[in-house]
Amino acid sequence: MEYQYKELFRQNLVEWFNKEKRDLPWRRTSDPYKIWVSEVMLQQTRVDTVIPYYNRFLKKYPTLQSLAYAPQEELLKMWEGLGYYSRARNLQAGVKEVVEKYDAKVPDNRHDISKLKGVGPYTAGAVLSIAYNKAEHAVDGNVMRVLSRALHIKEDIALPKTRKIFEQAVDMLIDPQRPGDFNQGLMDLGAMICTPTSPKCLLCPVRDYCIAFQEGDADQLPIKTKKIKNKKIKYDVYVGYDENGRYLLEKRPDEGLLANMWQFPMIEISKESVLKSSDEFQLNYNVDIMDFVNDNLLTFKHVFSHLTWEMNCNLVKIVKATDLPENVCFYSKEQINQLPMPVPMLKILNVLN
DNA sequence: TAGCCGTGGAT
DNA sequence: TATCCAAGGCT
Numbered sequence: 452m453e454y455q456y457k458e459l460f461r462q463n464l465v466e467w468f469n470k471e472k473r474d475l476p477w478r479r480t481s482d483p484y485k486i487w488v489s490e491v492m493l494q495q496t497r498v499d500t501v502i503p504y505y506n507r508f509l510k511k512y513p514t515l516q517s518l519a520y521a522p523q524e525e526l527l528k529m530w531e532g533l534g535y536y537s538r539a540r541n542l543q544a545g546v547k548e549v550v551e552k553y554d555a556k557v558p559d560n561r562h563d564i565s566k567l568k569g570v571g572p573y574t575a576g577a578v579l580s581i582a583y584n585k586a587e588h589a590v591d592g593n594v595m596r597v598l599s600r601a602l603h604i605k606e607d608i609a610l611p612k613t614r615k616i617f618e619q620a621v622d623m624l625i626d627p628q629r630p631g632d633f634n635q636g637l638m639d640l641g642a643m644i645c646t647p648t649s650p651k652c653l654l655c656p657v658r659d660y661c662i663a664f665q666e667g668d669a670d671q672l673p674i675k676t677k678k679i680k681n682k683k684i685k686y687d688v689y690v691g692y693d694e695n696g697r698y699l700l701e702k703r704p705d706e707g708l709l710a711n712m713w714q715f716p717m718i719e720i721s722k723e724s725v726l727k728s729s730d731e732f733q734l735n736y737n738v739d740i741m742d743f744v745n746d747n748l749l750t751f752k753h754v755f756s757h758l759t760w761e762m763n764c765n766l767v768k769i770v771k772a773t774d775l776p777e778n779v780c781f782y783s784k785e786q787i788n789q790l791p792m793p794v795p796m797l798k799i800l801n802v803l804n
Numbered sequence: 805t806a807g808c809c810g811t812g813g814a815t
Numbered sequence: 816t817a818t819c820c821a822a823g824g825c826t
Contacts, residue, residue, distance in 0.1 A: 489822085490823095492822090493822040495809090495822080495824095497820095497821050498821085532810090535810055569824065569825090571823060571824045573822075574823075592822075593821085593822065611806085612805090642822080647820075678819090708809065754810090756809060756811085756820095794810075794812090807826090809824090809825090812820105813820090813821095814819085815818085
């Protein structure tokens with residue numbers, strides 16, 4: 452790869468970073484564990500969203516050991532609202548492996564750290580460069596956007612194989628003396644200056660070394676093709692309570708969407724549905740509805756990354772059954788507040804107050 | 805490989 | 816309102 456501004460790009464980026472970098476909680480520590488936690492939380496998640504979660508999480512789990520053996524329900528509750536809940540499970544599994552296999556020392560080399568659950572090529576490079584000052588690439592969306600412009604790389608960043616090109620570019624450019632500052636500089640530049648739309652090129656510390664700025668096509672890069680199809684699913688939700696005012700809740704399976712999170716029972720409405728959803732509810736959950744208190748408690752859509760739930764919620768009074776299915780139980784409101792629930796269920800919970 | 809896996813903010 | 820997307824990883 453030919454690029455005549457390598458030294459100038461590197462030097463100006465690191466100088467800019469040291470002057471303009473944001474004051475973030477995970478930049479006030481050199482603890483590899485805490486930096487690891489921040490990197491996992493930051494996956495596909497905005498800085499402003501992460502900050503309060505990060506602070507709360509590390510107050511609860513200040514050490515590897517404190518997280519390694521925490522109850523999963525408590526862990527998920529700490530993660531509630533952050534999304535991508537498998538990150539929490541994988542982080543705990545990885546932390547547990549570090550405690551048991553690496554004597555509670557986060558590995559300082561790519562080979563070992565990459566084997567940890569939830570640690571991919573980006574997170575490995577981020578922890579190694581920031582916490583251990585290793586000259587390792589950490590290619591995320593910011594880095595691909597910045598370097599696609601600076602180096603005029605027109606490969607489709609939606610394709611997984613394209614990441615290798617940017618890893619090679621970082622390997623060429625990275626400051627061997629200050630790799631952590633270099634990598635974070637690329638990310639801050641991408642977040643603050645070299646933004647997806649309307650990049651602030653006039654404020655950019657490396658615009659003189661940016662080919663896209665010279666060509667005037669920075670706003671055309673990066674090239675990204677993939678688009679997502681969003682499937683819609685309709686549900687009737689049954690918010691059922693017994694004579695003691697306790698609500699019927701169900702724990703989701705331990706794999707897939709919202710794994711191990713709690714929800715009000717939901718019946719999918721499809722073209723193949725034969726029974727009325729209320730009959731299906733009573734059959735599946737082995738309960739009897741005494742009363743339809745409100746068949747239009749709340750109607751709303753909840754959009755996930757790849758699908759949409761269209762929810763119609765019914766408030767029903769039900770007769771307590773003698774043998775509920777496994778993972779289904781009545782809970783008081785106080786107990787419900789201790790259970791990890793996804794945002795659409797929190798929306799429903801809100802209207803009950 | 806491409807689809808799965810959350811959420812809330814920006815445009 | 817619709818679309819895109821933000822410090823990705825797993826299968």
